[in-house]
Amino acid sequence: MNPTLNLWVIPILPLAGAAINGFFGRKSSRQAVTAVALVFSGAAFAMALWVAARFSSLSLPYQEFLAHWIRAGSFNADFAFYLDQLSLVMLLVVTGVGFLIHVYSIGYMWEDPGYYRFFTYLNLFMFFMLTLVLAGNYLQLFIGWEGVGLASYLLVGFWFTKDSAASAGKKAFIVNRIGDFGFLIALFLLIKHFGSLDFSRVFGAIAPIRPETAGAGLLTTIGLLLMVGAAGKSAQIPLYVWLPDAMEGPTPVSALIHAATMVTAGVYMVARSHVIFERAPMALTVVAIIGTLTAFFAATIGIAQTDIKKVLAYSTVSQLGYMFMACGVGAFSAGIFHLMTHAFFKGLLFLAAGSVIHAVGGEQDMRKMGGLRTKIPWTFWTMTAATLAISGIPGFAGFFSKDEILWQAYQTNWVYWLVGVVTAFITSFYMFRLWFLTFFGEYRGEAEAKHGDGGRSAHDAHGGHGHGGIHESPRVMVVPLVILAVLSVIGGYVGVPGALGGNDRFDKFLAPVFHGSAPANAQNANLGEKRAPEQATEGSEPKTGDSTELLFTGISVFAALLGFGLAWMFYHKDPELPDRIAVSFSGLYRVLVHKYYVDEFYAALFVKPLIDGSTRILWQGVDRKVIDAAVNDAGDGARHVSDEVRHMQSGNIRSYAGWVAAGAAVVIAFVIWKWVVTL
Amino acid sequence: MVPLSYYLLLSGFLFACGVVGFLIKRNIITIFMSIELMLNGVNLSFVAFAAQWHVLAGHIFVFFVMVVAAAESAVGLAIIIAVYRTRETLNVDQVNLLKL
Amino acid sequence: MSFHLILFLAFGAVCVGGAVNLLAQRHPINSALSLIAVMGALAGEYLLLGAEFVAAVQVIVYAGAIMVLFVFVIMLLNAGEEEETKGSRVAIVLGVPGILIASVLVAWVVLRRSGTGDVALGALPGYPREIAQLLFHDFLLPFEVTSILILIAIMGAVVLASKPEPPAGKVE
Numbered sequence: 001m002n003p004t005l006n007l008w009v010i011p012i013l014p015l016a017g018a019a020i021n022g023f024f025g026r027k028s029s030r031q032a033v034t035a036v037a038l039v040f041s042g043a044a045f046a047m048a049l050w051v052a053a054r055f056s057s058l059s060l061p062y063q064e065f066l067a068h069w070i071r072a073g074s075f076n077a078d079f080a081f082y083l084d085q086l087s088l089v090m091l092l093v094v095t096g097v098g099f100l101i102h103v104y105s106i107g108y109m110w111e112d113p114g115y116y117r118f119f120t121y122l123n124l125f126m127f128f129m130l131t132l133v134l135a136g137n138y139l140q141l142f143i144g145w146e147g148v149g150l151a152s153y154l155l156v157g158f159w160f161t162k163d164s165a166a167s168a169g170k171k172a173f174i175v176n177r178i179g180d181f182g183f184l185i186a187l188f189l190l191i192k193h194f195g196s197l198d199f200s201r202v203f204g205a206i207a208p209i210r211p212e213t214a215g216a217g218l219l220t221t222i223g224l225l226l227m228v229g230a231a232g233k234s235a236q237i238p239l240y241v242w243l244p245d246a247m248e249g250p251t252p253v254s255a256l257i258h259a260a261t262m263v264t265a266g267v268y269m270v271a272r273s274h275v276i277f278e279r280a281p282m283a284l285t286v287v288a289i290i291g292t293l294t295a296f297f298a299a300t301i302g303i304a305q306t307d308i309k310k311v312l313a314y315s316t317v318s319q320l321g322y323m324f325m326a327c328g329v330g331a332f333s334a335g336i337f338h339l340m341t342h343a344f345f346k347g348l349l350f351l352a353a354g355s356v357i358h359a360v361g362g363e364q365d366m367r368k369m370g371g372l373r374t375k376i377p378w379t380f381w382t383m384t385a386a387t388l389a390i391s392g393i394p395g396f397a398g399f400f401s402k403d404e405i406l407w408q409a410y411q412t413n414w415v416y417w418l419v420g421v422v423t424a425f426i427t428s429f430y431m432f433r434l435w436f437l438t439f440f441g442e443y444r445g446e447a448e449a450k451h452g453d454g455g456r457s458a459h460d461a462h463g464g465h466g467h468g469g470i471h472e473s474p475r476v477m478v479v480p481l482v483i484l485a486v487l488s489v490i491g492g493y494v495g496v497p498g499a500l501g502g503n504d505r506f507d508k509f510l511a512p513v514f515h516g517s518a519p520a521n522a523q524n525a526n527l528g529e530k531r532a533p534e535q536a537t538e539g540s541e542p543k544t545g546d547s548t549e550l551l552f553t554g555i556s557v558f559a560a561l562l563g564f565g566l567a568w569m570f571y572h573k574d575p576e577l578p579d580r581i582a583v584s585f586s587g588l589y590r591v592l593v594h595k596y597y598v599d600e601f602y603a604a605l606f607v608k609p610l611i612d613g614s615t616r617i618l619w620q621g622v623d624r625k626v627i628d629a630a631v632n633d634a635g636d637g638a639r640h641v642s643d644e645v646r647h648m649q650s651g652n653i654r655s656y657a658g659w660v661a662a663g664a665a666v667v668i669a670f671v672i673w674k675w676v677v678t679l
Numbered sequence: 680m681v682p683l684s685y686y687l688l689l690s691g692f693l694f695a696c697g698v699v700g701f702l703i704k705r706n707i708i709t710i711f712m713s714i715e716l717m718l719n720g721v722n723l724s725f726v727a728f729a730a731q732w733h734v735l736a737g738h739i740f741v742f743f744v745m746v747v748a749a750a751e752s753a754v755g756l757a758i759i760i761a762v763y764r765t766r767e768t769l770n771v772d773q774v775n776l777l778k779l
Numbered sequence: 780m781s782f783h784l785i786l787f788l789a790f791g792a793v794c795v796g797g798a799v800n801l802l803a804q805r806h807p808i809n810s811a812l813s814l815i816a817v818m819g820a821l822a823g824e825y826l827l828l829g830a831e832f833v834a835a836v837q838v839i840v841y842a843g844a845i846m847v848l849f850v851f852v853i854m855l856l857n858a859g860e861e862e863e864t865k866g867s868r869v870a871i872v873l874g875v876p877g878i879l880i881a882s883v884l885v886a887w888v889v890l891r892r893s894g895t896g897d898v899a900l901g902a903l904p905g906y907p908r909e910i911a912q913l914l915f916h917d918f919l920l921p922f923e924v925t926s927i928l929i930l931i932a933i934m935g936a937v938v939l940a941s942k943p944e945p946p947a948g949k950v951e
Binding site: 649650651652653654657658661 | 698701702771772774775776777
């Protein structure tokens, strides 16, 4: 039926690269390490393209069985791969953006002593992410899930000699783990009720079930637990706290893992599980609410941050919130569309930020930047493209994807749409704030004077290297920036909605995945209404909403331009204005700068009691008083007993004789008793 | 015709006196003599049983016991003399250097 | 009350008295002398049982040689009366009662259930000829071994009891 594509090769290639670099990298030359890393990740990308080329000739979903894994009674889990439109999109994004970031990292990490280690971990991450994306069952997805968490830990804590980096890595892993707990319970429920974790079997078993309208049924519970896992991995409320701290890692890591790929795993998982969510409306609503809230919440924090990477981190959390909002209102393909465009422009933003940081010798505080546009033009123009994209300026990729989400959100509930628009305004504001502070005005930093001085404010441990002055990054770093900038511009054109004259190709491409399994029950009004016309007329756009959609598009463009204007006023025309406002609204400002004190809240509520309990109860109580005491007392007891017994060796002959006589008497008595008894 | 048990009683009594003397007495030589007393009690037992079962080997064994007792007392007394030379005392309670 | 019994009781009384006296006396020479009395009485008992050779050997070797050795050593070391020193509590508390109880048990067994009969006067004549037969035929090996044992004992006694040599280098 289907020719074998040997999908398993795609994840194995970067694994091989990781193994080679891991075992032999330390003694190899930089060139060799580079070659290995590029060859294997490039090969994975090439093969992904090859799969894409043959895609139309496949009958979907394409499933490939690699090997038996678990056979436990009636439960089977195998190493199997699953390919449909959704996983193809993810595959291309992961391998493509991943490869570009590999190229960029050559330049960025060239002088780092841990060069080979970096590429080992990067390839390892690719392996796990590809396992996740191509998985054919939830268990394999979970392997990838955990694996990318591991890779994230290794890469965030890459400069592990720095305390803050090591702690950040730990925080990322632990918070992720909390989400994974929910995920695991969901998996257990799936096994219990459907006997399998295989995508086709589970979704096939769930398809005939009617949507649960009354409260928390089985599917709602599973959906909520899956969302817990997604919230951990994709940094949504309440488990987002690890992502800003994860900026301790090198900037390519932030670009790849914390913008383009790993954090999107949660969105992918929710989209993949849409069969479950479509039949659990309450869970879907929770997803939408969490997404919306997170989007707004993170955006408000972003406007007060001064570290360029932290702004981008909160921006990522916010944009992920948009994706979950989309999934939560049933517009899964819109969410995936935004995932794709976000990978382009957010990845570009991070890489460009890395280029900026590289240029100014390690400084990350935007207050010490400024006027860089003439000095690092390539970085400036590419970053401009990305900023325009993320703010939703028409013509750029982000405009189409964000707009699609807002439009679909309005169909469900205008509150989502309103919050989304306000957030879009705030997004535009803080992004252009970043843009103005970094590239315009007077240069406020010190890199011109002290540029030969190795890494003073090393957030990024990426200090000066003795070329004088601020300089553009090497070509190997600039080329990926340019490619991503091009994608940020044209990437949206695959999804131009009908209202604007396009033909919605992206949504139609993903339609067989999401629309082929809508629930039969027409009581589910929202989803049914949206789906039915599209299903019935197989791809022609709903005519009724055209003009309304245009109106709403106009509103979001207006919001974006308003943000731009406000940023221009605050940071270009009147640079003193922000400080004055900060003083007059000092309370609010402080709350925003301190990120709503969430970290402190968690520390007081969870971390401190845990550490205290651990110290007082487990360490001093159990470990010292029970376990150590038992061991020590055993030794002491033996010693005391032997101390007492020792007195028998008194050197006194008569006592020895006494013991002998007594013993002999006992033996005699025993013998006599035995003899008498038998007599 | 004396019942054998009388002989055995006598033998046992001598043996018990020997043990008690060994435990009670403080002079090394007296302790040695208690040992000889024990051996004698056992000898009587052997001869008595030999007489009852008409086995002459009992007498032979008594002979050997006496030989060994002689050898043992010779060596033992020599040791006592050596101990007396070093420790200047015949009190067994003071020969207690081998204590823990 | 046969003659046999009277003689048995007479010799037995001497044995018992001598044994008790051995325990009761404080000076070792008195104990030695009572031990000699015990041995003599025992020789009489042996005769009552017909063991002539054993009785003779008892008197010659035990009473005549070993006990003389004991007396010599007592006189050599000028052993005096026993001092009162703190003995061993264990010996008094555990050993003596233990042995006493054991002997009572044994006595009870012997008297009640021994299943032995009576012994006639001179029941088993132990003539030297028969004994020699046994000794040099059936028990030849032990005989030879004990002779070596005696040899070793002689050497040991001589070495142990000899005066220690003066330290070297004291001459001149």
